[in-house]
Amino acid sequence: AQKVTQAQTEISVVEKEDVTLDCVYETRDTTYYLFWYKQPPSGELVFLIRRNSFDEQNEISGRYSWNFQKSTSSFNFTITASQVVDSAVYFCALSEERNAGNMLTFGGGTRLMVKP
Amino acid sequence: DTGVSQDPRHKITKRGQNVTFRCDPISEHNRLYWYRQTLGQGPEFLTYFQNEAQLEKSRLLSDRFSAERPKGSFSTLEIQRTEQGDSAMYLCASSTGTLDYEQYFGPGTRLTVT
Numbered sequence: 400a401q402k403v404t405q406a407q408t409e410i411s412v413v414e415k416e417d418v419t420l421d422c423v424y425e426t427r428d429t430t431y432y433l434f435w436y437k438q439p440p441s442g443e444l445v446f447l448i449r450r451n452s453f454d455e456q457n458e459i460s461g462r463y464s465w466n467f468q469k470s471t472s473s474f475n476f477t478i479t480a481s482q483v484v485d486s487a488v489y490f491c492a493l494s495e496e497r498n499a500g501n502m503l504t505f506g507g508g509t510r511l512m513v514k515p
Numbered sequence: 516d517t518g519v520s521q522d523p524r525h526k527i528t529k530r531g532q533n534v535t536f537r538c539d540p541i542s543e544h545n546r547l548y549w550y551r552q553t554l555g556q557g558p559e560f561l562t563y564f565q566n567e568a569q570l571e572k573s574r575l576l577s578d579r580f581s582a583e584r585p586k587g588s589f590s591t592l593e594i595q596r597t598e599q600g601d602s603a604m605y606l607c608a609s610s611t612g613t614l615d616y617e618q619y620f621g622p623g624t625r626l627t628v629t
Contacts, residue, residue, distance in 0.1 A: 403557075434617065442604065444558070444620035490557050501610075502548065502571065503618060505557030 401426045401491050405506035412481050413514050420476045420509045422491030428452075430496040433467065433474045434503065439487040450474065481513045517541060519621035521607050527627045528597055535593045536624045540609030547590050548618060549582055551575065552608040564590060576598055597628045 403409040404424040412418045424433065435447040448458065450467050458465045462479045477487055488510045520539045528534050540547045545566050550558035561580070562572045566587040576582075579597075584590040594601055604625050608618040 411579065427588050436620075441622070442625075443622045445610075446617045446619060492557075501616070502560040502563060503550075503558070505562070507555075508557050 401428075401431075401493050401495050403491050403504055403506035405489075405491055405509050407509045408507065409510045409512070411512045411514065414483060415480050415508045417477060417479050418481050418511065418513075420432075420478075420489050420491075420511065422474045422476065422506060424472050424474065424491070424493045426472075426493060426495055428495040428497050432494045432496075432501070434492040434494070435465065435474075435476050436490045436492060436505075437487045438490065438508070444490070463469075478511075481511075483513050483515055486511060486513045518595055519607055519609055519619055521605075521621040521624050523624060524622060525625045525627075527629065530597055530599060530628055532597055533593065533595045534597060534626065536605055536607075536626075537589060537591050538621060539589045540607070542588075544609035544611055545587065545621075546610045546616075546618075547584055548608040548610075549590070549592055550608065552604040552606055552623070553602075556613060561592075566626055567589030594626075597626075599628045602628045 404423045423486045423503045431452045433450045454469050464477045488508045490508045491506045494501040536542050542626045547563040548563040552558040560573050561576050562582050564584040579595045582592045604623045606623045608620045610616045610618045
């Protein structure tokens with residue numbers, strides 16, 4: 400069965416600090432997809448990134464970067480020079496190719512609070 | 516606005532009443548998903564449609580829940596005889612249906628059962 404664990408339920412940082420959100424996943428599939436979504440106070444889930452299991456290259460997008468390591472089943476998300484607008488709940492999610500429809504299994508989320 | 520829309524945004528109902536929610540996906544997306552999110556938790560999959568066909572249902576979807584997508588466009592989720600445990604945010608998402616995809620979510624319908 401697929402499972403996503405986000406051990407950090409809440410993180411508080413001061414603006415301009417770097418912060419890393421951890422994500423550990425479990426799957427028996429060799430083909431799967433990993434995602435990060437942001438849920439700001441307004442409630443709408445915003446897609447941030449998708450990574451497939453065959454692509455272990457790290458990715459950087461502005462202040463955001465993602466570190467995918469199959470050896471440790473982790474897909475961590477780092478925000479560099481955090482800003483107050485980054486305050487939100489962040490979800491890591493997994494989709495297995497075997498699942499018809501590619502339903503997403505979400506972790507419990509990490510609430511990030513960035514203080515000015 | 517070409518994103519996923521949901522209606523209503525908020526619904527307060529008394530226990531035992533029936534409620535229906537609507538989701539309009541992104542127009543070219545043939546897959547539509549329903550998730551439920553309770554306070555402090557991640558979304559949990561309920562069901563999904565490929566065009567008008569409902570292809571998978573979670574065990575979370577009890578007999579009181581029914582979903583339809585009659586013409587492969589919008590979808591409705593109905594909850595009959597609501598219970599307090601049904602109080603949650605109901606999220607709809609859509610995708611293109613190809614393997615290499617992402618799901619785009621609507622703003623959700625927050626249901627409160629009193």
